[in-house]
Amino acid sequence: MSDAATPIERLEWDSDFFGFGVGRVAAARLAPRDAAGCARRARELGLRCLYFLADSGDPESWRAAIGAGFDPIDIRVELDRELPLAGQAPDCALAGESDLSALIHLARGTFTESRFFRDRRFPSGKAEELFSLWVRRGVSHSDSFTVLSRSSGEPSGFVSARITSIESGRIELVAVSPALRGQGVGLRLLDSCMGELARRGARRIFVVTQGSNAAAQRLYERAGFRTRSVGLWFHGWY
Numbered sequence: 001m002s003d004a005a006t007p008i009e010r011l012e013w014d015s016d017f018f019g020f021g022v023g024r025v026a027a028a029r030l031a032p033r034d035a036a037g038c039a040r041r042a043r044e045l046g047l048r049c050l051y052f053l054a055d056s057g058d059p060e061s062w063r064a065a066i067g068a069g070f071d072p073i074d075i076r077v078e079l080d081r082e083l084p085l086a087g088q089a090p091d092c093a094l095a096g097e098s099d100l101s102a103l104i105h106l107a108r109g110t111f112t113e114s115r116f117f118r119d120r121r122f123p124s125g126k127a128e129e130l131f132s133l134w135v136r137r138g139v140s141h142s143d144s145f146t147v148l149s150r151s152s153g154e155p156s157g158f159v160s161a162r163i164t165s166i167e168s169g170r171i172e173l174v175a176v177s178p179a180l181r182g183q184g185v186g187l188r189l190l191d192s193c194m195g196e197l198a199r200r201g202a203r204r205i206f207v208v209t210q211g212s213n214a215a216a217q218r219l220y221e222r223a224g225f226r227t228r229s230v231g232l233w234f235h236g237w238y
Contacts (some may be wrong), residue, residue, distance in 0.1 A: 007025060007026035007027050007042045008023050008024075008025060008026070008038060008042060008045065008047075008050070009023055009024050009025075009026045009145055010022075010023045010045060010047065011024055011051075014036075015048055017126070017130065018049075018122065018123075018126055019029075019126075020048040021046045021047040021048050021049070022047060022048065022049045022050075022051070022055060023042060023045065023047045023049075023050050023051070023113055024050065024051040024052070024053075025038050025051065025052040025053075026048065028053060028054060028055040028058070028231070029054070029055055029058050029061045030052070030061045030064045030065060031060070031061075031064055032055070032063075032064040032067055032068070033066070033088070035061075035064040035065050035067065035068035035070070036067075036068045036227055038050065038052070038068065038236070039068045039069055039070075039236055039238070042236060043238050044236055047238060048065040048237065048238055049121070049122075049235055049236070049237055049238075050070075050233070050235070050236040050237075050238070051233065051235060052065055052070055052233070052234040052235075052236065053076060053231045053232070053234075054231060054232045054233075054234060055149075055164050055231065056075075056229075056230040056231055056232055059191045060231060062234075065234045065236075066234075068235075068236070070118075070234035070236040071234060071236070071237075072110055072232060072233075072234055073115045073118055073119050073208065073233045073234060073235050074114070074115035074118060074211070074212075074232075074233040075211025075212065075230065075231075075232055075233070076207060076208060076210070076211070076233055077208065077209050077210065077211050077227060077229075078207070078208045078227070078228045078229045078230075078231075079206070079207050079215065079217075079220050079221075079225035079226060079228055080204055080205060080206045080207070080225060080226070080228045080229050081204070081205060081224045081225045081226060082203065082204055082224070083169075083194055083197060083198040083202055083204060085198075085200050085203070085204055087137065091140055091188065091191065091192045091195070092148055092149045092189055092192040093147065093148055093149075093150070093224065093233055094145055094146065094147060094148075094196070095138070095139050095145075095147070095148045095155075095158060096139065097139060097140070097147040099139065099140055099146075099148060099155060100135070102145065102154060102155045103135050103138075103139070103148065103155055103158055104135050104136075104142070106155055106156075106157070106158065106175050106177060107131050107132065107135050107173070107175050108128065110131075110175040111131050111173070111175075113210045113212055113213045114127070114131075114210065115210075115233050115235070116130060119233075119235055121237055125198060131173070134160065134173055135160065135173065137156075137160070137162075137164055137172070138160025138161070138162070138172055138173060139160075139183050141162070143162045143163050144159050144161065144162040144172070145160070145161060145162075145196060146159065146160040146161075147159050147161075147189055147192040147193050147196060148189075149185055149188060149189055151166065151177070151179070151180060154172075156176065156177045156180050156185060157174075157175060157176035157177060157180065157186060157189050158173070158174075158175055158189065159171060159173070159174050159189045159192070159193040160172045160173040160174075161191060161196070161197055161205075163197070163201070163202060166201065166204075167201065167202060167203040167204065168202055168203065168204045168205070168206065169197040169200070169202035169204075169205050169206070170205065170206045170207065171190075171193065171205065171206070171207040174186060174189070174190070174207075174216070174219075176189070180214075182234060186218050186219050187219065187223060189223055190219070190220075190223045191223070193222065194223070205225075206228070208221060211230070215216040230234070
């Protein structure tokens with residue numbers, strides 16, 4: 001692969017949201033020359049940040065990325081499982097617009113394991129805003145929904161998900177009130193979410209979490225998920 005062919009994609013939504021040029025390397029493996037070419041190309045395109053998701057089984061790519069100035073930021077773990085052929089209505093309630101304020105409040109401080117919080121070069125306020133937008137999407141978009149549980153009349157946890165194709169769905173966000181963690185709330189919410197996805201025609205469900213988030217991984221394993229892939233996130237800054 002020559003420098004001219006180094007695959008760089010400018011991410012317009014990310015760039016507009018963060019207020020500076022953001023792109024990604026459209027490959028999972030990089031040789032040292034290719035990694036250096038990505039950095040040069042990012043500068044030519046006026047990108048301030050460049051994402052690279054490396055294949056976890058290719059340490060040569062890790063070394064090439066680090067050698068070209070990329071910083072290791074996060075471990076991406078994707079899990080999946082099959083869903084039953086016939087879904088039932090969720091045991092937990094479906095959230096509506098009137099629940100948004102409480103859901104956004106519940107989300108605050110929940111997703112600090114994410115790479116946008118871990119990499120301090122992203123403004124922390126923008127990282128919080130990013131998850132608030134995802135919470136809104138889970139309630140407002142036609143391809144998405146959010147199931148929630150309540151305690152004393154207030155939301156105590158939620159799971160947002162969306163249909164991604166004719167027969168598959170993806171969990172976007174999972175949050176449980178700190179006071180109720182370890183009491184089965186998360187598992188009940190996942191069961192309800194999977195029931196609703198199956199009812200909408202999904203046959204397989206996917207979810208992504210952080211390698212450092214052992215509690216989330218244990219929750220998904222209890223819900224029948226198995227690890228599908230592992231990748232390493234790198235960020236290059238210019």
